[in-house]
Each structure stands twice: as C-alpha cells, then as structure tokens.
Amino acid sequence: MKLVRLIGFLFVFFVMPPLGYLTAATVWTHLGDQVELRDTRDAYRVAVATSCERQDPITLTGGFKAWYICDADVTVQRDGTSRRLKTRGFLTPELIGVPVAVSHTNTAGTRLVAEHPRYPNLAGLALIGTVIGWILLMAAMLWVLSRKHMPKLSSSPEEITAHVRKEFPDEEKPRDEVYVRGRRKWLKGSWIFGLLVLCVLGAIVYSGDAFEGDTTQTVLAVASWATPVLLFLNALRKLFFWPAVTFTAEGVEWMSEKPTWAEIEQIGLSEKHVLTVHRVGRAPEKVGRFGPGQAEEIRRAIRKYGQASKMEQMSAKTA
Known part of the structure; x- marks a missing residue:
C-alpha cells in the first residue's frame, strides 16, 4: 500500500503538471488558431500563405496537436508595401493562396495573429477552465492519496476496534507519538492557487513569442515558467531538507x-x-x-x- 501511495504521489508531482500543460496548450491551439474568413478588401493588413511546414505534436506551443509554420506574403493595403514573414498556427496548407486579414502583436511587426479568430472568447475561457480543472484534479488526487480513511464517528465500537487492529496489526492501539516537522510556511493560502493558474496561462500564451525580439513577451514567459518552478523547488526543499x-x-x-x-x-x-x-x-x-x-x-x-x-x-x- 505504501508503494502504491508513493507511486501515486510521484505521478501527481512529476507527470500531472506536464500533462496538464500539454492539455491546456492543446485546447488553446485548437480553439485559438481557427480563422474566420471574411472579405479582406477593407482590411489594413493581409497575409497570403505560400507554403507551410507541419510541426509535430507534443510541443510546448501546440500541446498534443500538430500545427504549422507558414511563409506568407504580408501586404499593407493602404500603401501596397509587402514583405514575407513566417506565421505560427492560424495559417494551414488549406489556406495557401487565400487572403486572410491579420494584425501583429509586437512592435517589430513580425508576430502575426488572425484579425478575426473564429472563437475569440471561447479559447480564453476554455483555457482558464482547463487549467483550473486540472489543478483541482491534482488537488483531489493528493487528498485521496493523503487521506487516512479512519472509521466514521457513527461506527460501532466493534467496527472501530476491528479497523484499528487492521491498520495496526502488531499493536493493540496506534502508537502514541508526536511528530513535528518543518518551519514557518511563508508560501501558503488560496492566493498560491490563483498564482499557479496565472502562471500556467502565461506560459501557454507567451511561450510562443519569447526570445523573438519582444522584451515584454519574453519577460512574461520567463516569469510564468520561473514562478511554478520556484514553488516546486521550495516543496522539494521542505520534503528533503526540513528537520x-x-x-x-x-x-x-x-x-x-x-x-x-x-x-x-x-x-x-x-x-x-x-x-x-x-x-x-x-x-x-x-x-x-x-x-x-x-x-x-x-x-x-x-x-x-x-x-x-x-x-x-x-x-x-x-x-
């Protein structure tokens, strides 16, 4: 039983977080990268894909879903200037040669997004719901693994005695002891849950733009990844080094x-x-x-x- 609980704790701490991130990234990629095609005659900036390269699934950007990096000719229709840029995700081989209204998210104008996504609000709500649901699932698994399953107060004396003898076969009653561990917990409270949710959302949204010339996006991505890592290292410190x-x-x-x-x-x-x-x-x-x-x-x-x-x-x- 102890081995099963140990395996369960290792699964929750080391397997569930990356699985949750990939699941959330899949939801974000699937809903956020779908484009609604509209008339582009009045659009300010238009992109026409010329070729696309498929990216394999199980990546930080796309999660479990395959996605595409496409070369596109981007034209500012007001003055007719054009240049070739690479796009991520929202353009696919099916849209090669099709004009799509786009806008950019960085000052250099190199990070393009669709001007009219098909699910503009649903993608963000689904991402938040997935992150919160995954964290609650992890919390529920930890609660089940750490639960002591003691008999209910309404149980009869005979049932309580039988349970105690089953749990402690070598003793007439549980060992009388006081176990003391750890130090003052500075990182505690419900705000940590909210912080983790924001960090996961930030990691999914900003990781694709990190280290591509936009300082703000890079800082947000690094902070989103660094915060949960620091919390995890603090948990390991408490686990292995606290008296x-x-x-x-x-x-x-x-x-x-x-x-x-x-x-x-x-x-x-x-x-x-x-x-x-x-x-x-x-x-x-x-x-x-x-x-x-x-x-x-x-x-x-x-x-x-x-x-x-x-x-x-x-x-x-x-x-």
Whole structure:
C-alpha cells in the first residue's frame, strides 16, 4: 500500500503538471488558431500563405496537436508595401493562396495573429477552465492519496476496534507519538492557487513569442515558467531538507538516531528554535531549526513525554 501511495504521489508531482500543460496548450491551439474568413478588401493588413511546414505534436506551443509554420506574403493595403514573414498556427496548407486579414502583436511587426479568430472568447475561457480543472484534479488526487480513511464517528465500537487492529496489526492501539516537522510556511493560502493558474496561462500564451525580439513577451514567459518552478523547488526543499523529530514515551527519534529518555541528559530549544539533544557522555547533537509553531509543539511534547519519563526513573530509583 505504501508503494502504491508513493507511486501515486510521484505521478501527481512529476507527470500531472506536464500533462496538464500539454492539455491546456492543446485546447488553446485548437480553439485559438481557427480563422474566420471574411472579405479582406477593407482590411489594413493581409497575409497570403505560400507554403507551410507541419510541426509535430507534443510541443510546448501546440500541446498534443500538430500545427504549422507558414511563409506568407504580408501586404499593407493602404500603401501596397509587402514583405514575407513566417506565421505560427492560424495559417494551414488549406489556406495557401487565400487572403486572410491579420494584425501583429509586437512592435517589430513580425508576430502575426488572425484579425478575426473564429472563437475569440471561447479559447480564453476554455483555457482558464482547463487549467483550473486540472489543478483541482491534482488537488483531489493528493487528498485521496493523503487521506487516512479512519472509521466514521457513527461506527460501532466493534467496527472501530476491528479497523484499528487492521491498520495496526502488531499493536493493540496506534502508537502514541508526536511528530513535528518543518518551519514557518511563508508560501501558503488560496492566493498560491490563483498564482499557479496565472502562471500556467502565461506560459501557454507567451511561450510562443519569447526570445523573438519582444522584451515584454519574453519577460512574461520567463516569469510564468520561473514562478511554478520556484514553488516546486521550495516543496522539494521542505520534503528533503526540513528537520523532523518524533517524540514518544520511549524517547526521541530523528534521522537514524533513536535515543531513549534514559540516555538523554538534556534537551532544549534555543531562542532561534534550534532543537539540541544532549546525551549522557556525548557531545550535543543538533536536530535542526524549527518554526515558532513547531517549537511550541516540541515544548509540549517534551513536557508530555520527557517529564513523565523522568518521574518514572525517579520512582524506579526510590523503589
């Protein structure tokens, strides 16, 4: 069961994000690249495709959908000036030789888009819905994987006992312990969800224009990619580098160390919430630095287990 949950967590963290990005990019490409053909006699700028090159699917720009880069003759009809540019996505081999009204999205005039997309609003709404739905799906999967599936309060005593014995076959009851981990969480709250949604949308919309002469598009694309990467690295830091300690009636556990209360001469926290354990006849051992909330949990655990253990030792010596 633990192996299945581990595989599930790895799937959610390492497979679901790229799958979600490619799915959202597919939705954006499919709906956003369809052109509505209109009379171009009054259009300011007109593009006529001369040749198209197919781009294979599973790319950052097109997602799971194949798309095209086309050479097009772009004419400004007001003065008749013309130049050849490359277009992405909205022109296809079926439109070679067909005049299409276009506009540009950068100051250099090299990034062209269709003047009249077939679904001008639906593409953006579908993209937002896909991103939000995918993130909610990931959250639901994490909730299922991390759920402890304890019996309901309405269960009978016999059902609760049977469940406990099933979950803890080697013990009469669950182990009495206090597990403390981590530091103060600066990155928390519902705003992170909104930030991730904006980053995914920005990555899909601006990635195709990055590093092509438009500084604004490039900065937005880099920021859209960098923010979720930094959040992911912060999650890995918490997973692998944050301190953790477990207090039980028998002793204290961290990393591979498991000293009993009889072996511990002194245990305490500094003003900066650094937990240090002094064992009899050994140098002080630093467990790690915790946050203020975790430090209070540690103090309560020391009072609960440490003082009770010392009282038991004194009682045993007196007897």
